[in-house]
Amino acid sequence: QVQLQESGPGLVKPSGTLSLTCAVSGGSISSSNWWSWVRQPPGKGLEWIAEIYHSGSTNYSPSLKSRVTISLDKSKNQFSLKLNSVTAADTAVYYCAREGIQNAFDIWGQGTLVTVSS
Amino acid sequence: EIVLTQSPGTLSLSPGERATLSCRASQSVNNNYLAWYQQKPGQAPRLLIYGASTRATGIPDRFSGSGSGTDFTLTISRLEPEDSAVYYCQQYGGSLYTFGQGTKLAIK
Numbered sequence A: 001q002v003q004l005q006e007s008g009p010g011l012v013k014p015s016g017t018l019s020l021t022c023a024v025s026g027g028s029i030s031s032s033n034w035w036s037w038v039r040q041p042p043g044k045g046l047e048w049i050a051e052i053y054h055s056g057s058t059n060y061s062p063s064l065k066s067r068v069t070i071s072l073d074k075s076k077n078q079f080s081l082k083l084n085s086v087t088a089a090d091t092a093v094y095y096c097a098r099e100g101i102q103n104a105f106d107i108w109g110q111g112t113l114v115t116v117s118s
Numbered sequence B: 001e002i003v004l005t006q007s008p009g010t011l012s013l014s015p016g017e018r019a020t021l022s023c024r025a026s027q028s029v030n031n032n033y034l035a036w037y038q039q040k041p042g043q044a045p046r047l048l049i050y051g052a053s054t055r056a057t058g059i060p061d062r063f064s065g066s067g068s069g070t071d072f073t074l075t076i077s078r079l080e081p082e083d084s085a086v087y088y089c090q091q092y093g094g095s096l097y098t099f100g101q102g103t104k105l106a107i108k
Helices: none
Strands: A003-007 A016-026 A034-040 A048-052 A058-060 A068-073 A077-082 A092-099 A104-109 A111-117 B004-007 B011-014 B018-025 B034-039 B046-050 B063-068 B071-076 B085-093 B096-099 B103-107
Touching: A003 A077, A003 A092, A003 A104, A016 A034, A016 A048, A016 A092, A034 A104, A048 A068, A048 A092, A048 B085, A048 B096, A058 A068, A077 A092, A104 B046, A104 B071, B004 B085, B011 B018, B018 B103, B034 B063, B046 B063, B071 B085
Parallel strands: B011 B103
Antiparallel strands: A003 A016, A016 A077, A034 A048, A034 A092, A048 A058, A068 A077, A092 A104, A092 A111, B004 B018, B018 B071, B034 B046, B034 B085, B063 B071, B085 B096, B085 B103
16 A cells, blocks of 8 residues: 655745655555645645656646656655745645546545745 | 546536536547546545446446547446546657546535
């Protein structure tokens, strides 16, 4: 049973960099799955951010592409997100997720709230 | 980028009734890669339907998906109190994912 767990600072200062990690357990990050980050501002809907494959291939949301980097560490079985130049609009619950059959997100982490504030 | 529009925004129904949720795409969804999720307060989304009509593992058969092209529907028959949640549709195409804005389902 694959499980995902997000970790990282819950508070980031404006203009700073948001950094999160998603640990994969019960399975390998080198499986034939893509891995994604999705966020949800308080009281709002879901927004896809980026995805990565174990080969290192990546895709990004056009609206965030200039500020986002997704990467993975096979030795630690985890993948990460960096979002720079953050503002209050980046305050959200950030989820990591596995992409399964027909590109549906079949496994999700429990989410971590990141607040951008001074 | 494909925009997904869900309707209605809010739905209030009684236990035992049927709920019909709509998701309309601004362009045809490639290969019908359309999924539905249920999200309860404080929880991560849960995959219900993928490929427009295939139930995910462990999802009761009260949940069904249909549609193709630009018009998709999630039907929940015989509503139960625990079905109260926000439901999102999501599509994949051109190496991009987009979500609908959600439909809030309240069980009276």
